[in-house]
Amino acid sequence: MIDWSFGGGIFIAKYNYWISILLMLIGFYAMIAKGNLLKKVIGLNIFQTAIILFFVSLGDATLGSWGKGVTEPIVKGTLPWAAGGIVEHGVVYANPLPHVLMLTAIVVGAATTAVALALIIRMYEEYGTIEEEEIIEKERELGV
Amino acid sequence: MIIPLDLILLFFLVLIAIAAISVRDLLAAIILLGAYSFVIATVYVEMHSVDVGFTEAAVGAGAITAFMIAALARTKREASD
Structure with a gap:
């Protein structure tokens, strides 16, 4: 059941998801509308971090269904701010599974960026420009 | 999650992302992408x-900025x- 109320519902309480979608659209716009190839790679990076932000927000229990007052998954012991003072065995962790998945995604994204930049350098050697329209123009002149 | 800190960081995140794709100097765009990476790293830690x-x-923020430069x-x- 979706809570449509403005204050505590899906609009304010889930603002991390909205910001994530906004960043995703900013990156997507840069990938489509910008003519410079390096700008497209920057848009790709923004898109990727938006998806990582979404997954990390899923793992964070404040936004999820586990309630407030979570700690890092590596922290062991007491939770002094829990209801009724110090609780010995009541530690609520952030979900570590999305963290591990996104750790892999960051490294894969860095490798993807490196391959894209190598291709950009090769295209600059071939065409003398990294603007998309000028490259298409030169290809038309060459009759490719 | 500290909600006011989260809101401030996310606001700056969107601002820096828009600046990084709109600036014409590519070196400035790369440095802004590095700043974006640091801000989102702070969001993850928080x-x-x-x-x-x-x-x-x-x-x-480190390796990708160096690759791009x-x-x-x-x-x-x-x-x-």
Whole structure:
């Protein structure tokens, strides 16, 4: 059941998801509308971090269904701010599974960026420009 | 998650992302992308995801910025849009 109320519902309480979608659209716009190839790679990076932000927000229990007052998954012991003072065995962790998945995604994204930049350098050697329209123009002149 | 800190950081995140794709000087765009990576690393740490935070700071802000500056040194600095 979706809570449509403005204050505590899906609009304010889930603002991390909205910001994530906004960043995703900013990156997507840069990938489509910008003519410079390096700008497209920057848009790709923004898109990727938006998806990582979404997954990390899923793992964070404040936004999820586990309630407030979570700690890092590596922290062991007491939770002094829990209801009724110090609780010995009541530690609520952030979900570590999305963290591990996104750790892999960051490294894969860095490798993807490196391959894209190598291709950009090769295209600059071939065409003398990294603007998309000028490259298409030169290809038309060459009759490719 | 500290909600006021989260809101401030996310606001700056959107601002820096828009600046990084609209600026014409490509070196400025790359440095803004590095700043974006540092801010989002802070967001991860503040959401109790410390491992993702320091990997993003090392790989995203460090390595990718260095790769992009190295690629820019072999191409042109000005962008048309």
